Amino acid sequence: MNTNMKTPLPVTVLQYLALGGFLLFLGFPVLWIVSASFKSSAELNSLSANLIPNEWVFTNFTTALERQNLLTSAGNSFLVAVSTMVIAVIVTLPMSYALARLRGKLRAAGTVWILATQVFPQILIIIPLFLVLRTLMLNDTLLGLILVYVTFTLPFTLWMMQGYVAAVPRELEDAGSMDGASRFKVLVHIVFPLLRPGLMATAMFTFVSAWNEFFLALVLLQSPELFTLPITLRAFLGAEGQTQLGPLAAGAVLATIPSLIVFSFLQKKLTGGMLAGAVKG
Numbered sequence: 011m012n013t014n015m016k017t018p019l020p021v022t023v024l025q026y027l028a029l030g031g032f033l034l035f036l037g038f039p040v041l042w043i044v045s046a047s048f049k050s051s052a053e054l055n056s057l058s059a060n061l062i063p064n065e066w067v068f069t070n071f072t073t074a075l076e077r078q079n080l081l082t083s084a085g086n087s088f089l090v091a092v093s094t095m096v097i098a099v100i101v102t103l104p105m106s107y108a109l110a111r112l113r114g115k116l117r118a119a120g121t122v123w124i125l126a127t128q129v130f131p132q133i134l135i136i137i138p139l140f141l142v143l144r145t146l147m148l149n150d151t152l153l154g155l156i157l158v159y160v161t162f163t164l165p166f167t168l169w170m171m172q173g174y175v176a177a178v179p180r181e182l183e184d185a186g187s188m189d190g191a192s193r194f195k196v197l198v199h200i201v202f203p204l205l206r207p208g209l210m211a212t213a214m215f216t217f218v219s220a221w222n223e224f225f226l227a228l229v230l231l232q233s234p235e236l237f238t239l240p241i242t243l244r245a246f247l248g249a250e251g252q253t254q255l256g257p258l259a260a261g262a263v264l265a266t267i268p269s270l271i272v273f274s275f276l277q278k279k280l281t282g283g284m285l286a287g288a289v290k291g
């Protein structure tokens with residue numbers, strides 16, 4: 011089969027146009043929120059739809075930082091998101107390996123459990139969850155919120171990671187065992203390095219999910235000093251529908267920065283792991 015056939019120029023142009031349209035579709039909300047964070051209240055309340063502000067206003071950022079205790083909420087969100095990410099990755103790794111390698115009724119039961127947990131909406135279990143946390147004296151605590159986030163993200167991360175584990179050839183493990191390596195060494199030196207892209211993807215997913223989650227935090231947290239960032243940003247909407255669009259947009263921009271930093275860091279590790287896996291394969 012000839013793999014050196016050139017793609018026709020019209021097809022290439024259409025591919026780039028489709029890619030550009032897709033990126034514009036994804037990026038427009040971000041461009042709009044960044045633009046709104048620099049606009050005055052009068053311009054935001056007008057009917058103009060220009061992306062570039064007529065007058066650049068920077069007070070939205072100082073207002074967002076001063077009025078709603080944004081930094082404390084950002085610290086809470088960062089603590090919850092990082093803790094959720096670390097715990098989920100540690101728990102997911104051995105469970106996903108067992109799920110991918112085991113055969114029989116236990117694996118089938120695990121698969122059914124994963125799919126079943128994705129069927130029920132959060133609203134159905136929020137009351138039992140609230141009662142369980144109150145019994146454990148973890149209600150209105152960040153630790154309780156972290157455990158809830160880990161529980162909710164675990165089924166999907168397990169589903170993601172078991173696919174990565176299944177993609178690692180069993181022959182590599184058998185070859186390591188034939189060379190005299192123990193089971194532990196095979197896992198640490200052969201299997202786990204090849205799973206690095208999956209671990210990075212899992213880490214990114216859990217961090218972003220916990221960082222952006224709003225509903226569970228709204229129900230389970232009552233103390234203002236424990237509020238996470240999405241709850242604090244909601245305060246800009248006002249109790250009587252008087253939305254502070256400028257500070258809200260500025261707060262949203264500031265809230266995106268830590269997530270972008272973590273994503274950028276993990277994305278480099280993800281790329282490095284993929285290249286390392288390709289060389290080893």
